Amino acid sequence: MTADTLVMNNSDFDLDIVVLTKGVPDFREGKVSFDEHGHLERGKTPTVMNPNDRFALKAALQTKVRNGGKITVMSMGPPGYKEVLQEAMEIYADDLYLLSDREMAAADTWATSITISTAIEKLDKKPDIVFAGFKTADGETGHTGPQTSWCLGWPIITHVIDLEMGDSRKKIIAKRLVKGDIKEVETVESKLPCFIIPDPEFEAKYPKVSDRLKLQKLTSETKERAIDYEETLTIWDHKDLNLDPDYIGLDGSPTIVGRVDPIPKAPAERDAVMIDMNYEQGEKEMIGIIGPFGRGE
């Protein structure tokens, strides 16, 4: 790190921002492993950062670029989740926290929220904004953000597609998506501290050239930092957080998975004709079917 960046960072640490992230099984084709009964084998499926958490990181980074601040990325999970935090740092993080403990294992959203909110409160400085992704790719509940926010007693703005700080930097103005029978965009306002959950439709915007330069600089710095990410990583267990094991993890979870069924296969309905496109006949056959829908020019 050059002297120049040090100066910039120090003067810039205005807002304290926390981003929550989670590791999920990699659901890309070919990565997912199933056992003989058709059940997902989590152990054999690689773990990656929850895709929706990218939007939380991007929103946090946009906030930092525009207003200055420090971004702490926090996750809860087994020690292997350290690499998920590294993945997050490649997008952006100033420092990393992993809440990791056997006692925290197999927590549902409520037990997770109690644990994470306790950790947020334990941070040296009370954050101004906490960002979380909307829904994880595995559980897909979308509950942890709202419930963590409830534990903190903070205002929350969910499904955020656009975000800016008010002039005084004490207030946040956001556009959020409401979907019911119709789709609406609300403009809402909240004081800090505030909990923000960006929608997958969130797009970071950098209209100012100076911001784009700053972004470039921060991005290259964080990528470098991510190589030795463990230097900025703090690991906390239930003792650090002073949490009773009976009230976290599996023991503190109201819900359990009663049973898991493979999604049934759809019944056969049509008798597919095989077409081999490696032969001219196959190509002709195909064009006979799709040709009539072609663009007439």
Place this chain on the structure above:
Amino acid sequence: MIKDLNEIKVGDLKKEIVKIEDLDELKKILLSEKKGKNRRTAIDAIDKRIGMIDGDGMVNSKGSLDPSEYDISKLGSAIREIEDVEQLESILKLEKSGGNRSNAIVLIESRIKKFSSEKDEEKIILSALSVAGVANAIRGIENADELRELLSQEGDGENRTAVKKQLQNQIESLEGEMIYEPIIQIPPEEKYPYLRHPTNDKRHVRSLNGGKYEDMWVYCETQGGELIDVSREMIGKARDLMNQYNLDYKTNEKVVVVLIGEDVSRLVDECISYGADVAIYIEDKRLKRFLHTAYTKIFCDMARSNTEWKKYDEPKYVIFPATNNGRDLSAQVLAELDSGLASDCSGLYIEDIIISNPVKTGRPGTKKKFERVLHMKRPDFSGFEYSTILCLDNPHREFHPQGASVIPGSFKIPMTDDGRNGLFISHEMKIEKSWFNVSVIGNEEVETGIDLSEYEVIVCMGRGIGKNPTAGIELGLKLVDMFENAALGITRGIVTSSYKFESRVEQYTKEERQIGETGQWIKPKLYIGAGVSGAIQHKVGMTESEIVIAINENENADIRDFADYFINGDLFEVIPKMIESLSSMNGNLEEFVKGEIK
């Protein structure tokens, strides 16, 4: 004629005795059963038959029950004692030809369903089942006598140790619960001396001790002052669930709807007509639009209120729509009430269940029966599996209400019944200023995104694009461009995947283009699925397409079962060939087709 009672199964015995009309003969059978195997189910069946004939000398006297003589509210108790499926079916027939009331039909049908399934269960033939099969077959049996009968059947038959152990465990779990010592909770100070005390920060632990829980509460979301469809769907589902619940548990609990907003009292009648018993509402100008904190505080105040009509502490079940706002509200309400919930459910039912999870039983190695458990079924893991989520009390922490949010469109909007009566409750409470910590300063309606149902051709991309996701989407777009009237769709797998798309194609990979159960339902003239494996949820959204072409590297991909044409190959090779053929046509299709294909 019954020859040897010891040889005949209870199910068959029931069939046989229906044919017997001689009272003495039945009494003889009863006596010999008592002397012989002395099966309670068998004795009940014979007793019942005797009662039927003895009652007024007429067989099937109860069959003459005319449903039209009963109010819908009374019909339930009138048929409560009837367990004979044929008898119930004749009542159903009468109802259909007479009053034809939809809720009466539901009531009778649910009873028929209940006893026809019991009949099936009685027919368990253990020797025909594997050990795992037995475990599944006996899971729902709660009658210890029935299980003993199976145990003797296994003993006489294959005599497998594993099967007998399963049956014995089940019997023990049903009967043995009372013999345990109470579970003692060790104070955390003793249990975890290394933690600072008062250790556990229990600010968020608000569960009750010995709380009373009743009824199913439904949060009815509104938009623009009207109920949204999923609110109607949930009332219908809640009505069905509670009809069955009231029958199963011989009780009379209610469906309660919650309305929060600026002008919601006018929706109360509509909610009742869909099947609610009680509508509890609050109106305030500040509640015009959804606000997380205020709505959560209000819902929980209603849930905890103790009034004339509500003599319990908290609702037993609460359900919410799995919309952007409904899902958030469900999460925060259950956080405030310190209980659990499942989100985005597509199936709900209430049943007893035997659980061996030591966290829930409090005693490792034992089983415990939990009664009246809401089973919440949801597609999970990006649609790879269905999970059934249960919210169950811990030995020292009650997790009630049991909560769920429901995917819009999962259940039907019920028929309205304008004659239904219900209770309207205007909820009185102090609304605090501090709850309005977020303010809505503007709102506008926006286009719902792309409507794929408007296109003649849909090119749908699936996880087959994995090896180069951006190029895969671009290829799909190029193919789309070759058609007169086409659009690009994607599978749920693309939406939830961790693909890193380059920004130029990112807009095509959003949820708004998703086809399937939780996305858009399309019926184009031509559907091309490239790298789409064919999960059942996807099929739901495209099965009505006129022509289905599937491109897949896996020759046995599920989509083959609902495709008209199947191209076994890599989409990165096949699509360019399609594009080339279409462009070489050069807009001169007629000649092209005539010339080349007869």
